Amino acid sequence: MRFYKIKPQIRVIGFDDGTFRFKGRGRTILVGVVMKGNKDVLGVLTRWIDVDGKDATDKMIDAINNSRFKDLRVIMLKGITYAGFNIVDIQRLSEETGLPVIVVIRKRPDLKAMESALRKHFSDADERIELLKKAGEVRVLIEGKLYYQTFNMDYGQAEEVIKVTQKSSLIPEPLRLAHMVASAVMCGESRRE
Amino acid sequence: MRFYKIKPQIRVIGFDDGTFRFKGRGRTILVGVVMKGNKDVLGVLTRWIDVDGKDATDKMIDAINNSRFKDLRVIMLKGITYAGFNIVDIQRLSEETGLPVIVVIRKRPDLKAMESALRKHFSDADERIELLKKAGEVRVLIEGKLYYQTFNMDYGQAEEVIKVTQKSSLIPEPLRLAHMVASAVMCGESRRE
Numbered sequence A, B: 001m002r003f004y005k006i007k008p009q010i011r012v013i014g015f016d017d018g019t020f021r022f023k024g025r026g027r028t029i030l031v032g033v034v035m036k037g038n039k040d041v042l043g044v045l046t047r048w049i050d051v052d053g054k055d056a057t058d059k060m061i062d063a064i065n066n067s068r069f070k071d072l073r074v075i076m077l078k079g080i081t082y083a084g085f086n087i088v089d090i091q092r093l094s095e096e097t098g099l100p101v102i103v104v105i106r107k108r109p110d111l112k113a114m115e116s117a118l119r120k121h122f123s124d125a126d127e128r129i130e131l132l133k134k135a136g137e138v139r140v141l142i143e144g145k146l147y148y149q150t151f152n153m154d155y156g157q158a159e160e161v162i163k164v165t166q167k168s169s170l171i172p173e174p175l176r177l178a179h180m181v182a183s184a185v186m187c188g189e190s191r192r193e
Helices: A056-065 A090-097 A111-121 A125-134 A155-165 A173-190 B056-065 B090-097 B111-121 B125-134 B155-165 B173-190
Strands: A011-017 A027-036 A040-050 A074-078 A101-105 A139-142 A146-151 B011-017 B027-036 B040-050 B074-078 B101-105 B139-142 B146-151
Touching: A011 A040, A011 A056, A011 A155, A011 A173, A027 A056, A027 A173, A027 B173, A040 A056, A040 A173, A040 B173, A056 A090, A074 A090, A074 A155, A074 A173, A090 A101, A090 A125, A090 A146, A101 A155, A111 A125, A139 A155, A146 A155, A173 B027, A173 B040, A173 B173, B011 B040, B011 B056, B011 B155, B011 B173, B027 B056, B027 B173, B040 B056, B040 B173, B056 B090, B074 B090, B074 B155, B074 B173, B090 B101, B090 B146, B101 B155, B111 B125, B139 B155, B146 B155
Parallel strands: A011 A074, A074 A101, B011 B074, B074 B101
Antiparallel strands: A011 A027, A027 A040, A101 A146, A139 A146, B011 B027, B027 B040, B101 B146, B139 B146
């Protein structure tokens, strides 16, 4: 699974989640935005995931494999913890979709702090910590501003993909739009009696 | 309320609604996408509206007037019937937001057929038909492909706004994206047990 050249019109999907009110219960929306590079939006996919649950990986796989987008080349995530501590297994996500994964993060993740939070609140902390570790080395793209992790893609190519999908923000456009949509849906949700 | 020149980066909001399963009951999502011309997505707003209800106008006014977007210049609608026969009062929408309205339509609306459907199914048909009539003359932009109506904006300017907000499709980009988001949310909704 290698690219020999990153085209500016590469098809990517970026996932973000909505906000939620209570820890440990309820659900929030998972939004995937499919784009051609940083320009054209080709589609939007949604699923609902459990707050602090374990279904984020399955829901992403399901959304991708059951979509009409057959020419996706990369999955982009904004960190690997969705809906609280619903942690994505990026190895399984990559293997079951046949696509490389790039995780983009604004702050260097504090693994120690996450581990101790998990040990404090989750009986299955070991399993969740395993997923955090699977995500591998955190690389710097811009110190203090942008970090990333990859699975099944080498660093140079991942950096190229990040660059061709950025538009007006450091955050790649599919992730920026997924964030807007997920926030808007949860905001509408809170007004839905 | 007149433009002296339509800038390509004009701020517009385009509203579309989601699908729904049953006539006469339930709700569907209303999605507004705020863009700078046909390029940058500045935000997404959502509300829920009643299928065949009467709240589409109020929900649009509320979404716009309570948003953080203070530099909106035009509202774009895809027809004036949302969520079945939840008809938008474009005069009130325009007056209560202080913005002109452009209604973009793919097919020339069959007013006679709509009127008879309304008379058959709604005890308040007169009131709804009044709203249809208020939307005014349907103008052709491309025969057989694109029509429009306007409120508080002259035809020449409305046509310019439509042109600067089109991108890869005849449908202006804010309306195209609102459609994608609304469809995706209702698709996720149907999988939400």
